[in-house]
Amino acid sequence: MYFIDPHVHMISRVTDDYERMARMGCVAVSEPAFWAGFDRGSVDGFRDYFRQLTEFEPTRAGWSGVQHFTWMCINAKEAENVSLSREVIAMIPEFLDKANVLGIGEIGLNKNTPNECTIFREHVDLAMKTNELILIHTPHLQDKFKGTRMIVDMLLEDTRVQPDRVLIDHVEEHTVRVARDHGFWCAMTLYPVTKCTPSRAADIIETYGDDRIMVNSAGDWGPSNPCAVPDFIQEMRRRGHSEAKIKKIVYENPLEFFSKSCNFNFTPPEQQRLDG
């Protein structure tokens, strides 16, 4: 089955991962900007990172026949440096017209601090002024419910925000309703240890349905598995769900959401074969 991984940090993965993902049916990935494991020191550090995401990474993905899309932001972990965050936000528009950029993300909260809220709101303001989609990271573990609630409240208080142009990521059993009840899209992250396992994700689908929801690996430089989406596909098959239902979650839903961006120039695999 073809699938799209809507959240994976491929610059921290090797080319063999693209190859394995492609063999398992991956036709496209979307890579939000994120934290490098250390705080970057200058706006030029971010500019180089964004060049890697918009110039080299689509080329490298293409070697395996995978289409690469990306998102721009400074991560919430770096938002305590408000002045650097503002320099980065001011620089982001240089990249918004690049061919593979879908919007602003992954923005959000990490420890739910006032500075993180300030920078979150300024990212949302940029997205509204430039008519971009938004991809949102929600905090981990004990801070998750409170942080997700704070994020949703900040989005709802900005009357320019259209919920169907926002994807709230890393939802779990206790946060999926907070996101979806307001009309936002949401995504579950399949991690080996924290976040959702394939079986918990399948339980959530069985409880809340398959509208406006997707699954991703959020593969990065930490313990993670870029082939987690196929594990979810297998779990859904094991439970007897139809191929059409599984395809909606792993392929059609990301396609529908990303298509709201004018930069989503996706070629369906059937079309690629015809062109080739």
Ligand SMILES: [Zn+2]
């Ligand atoms: Zn991420």
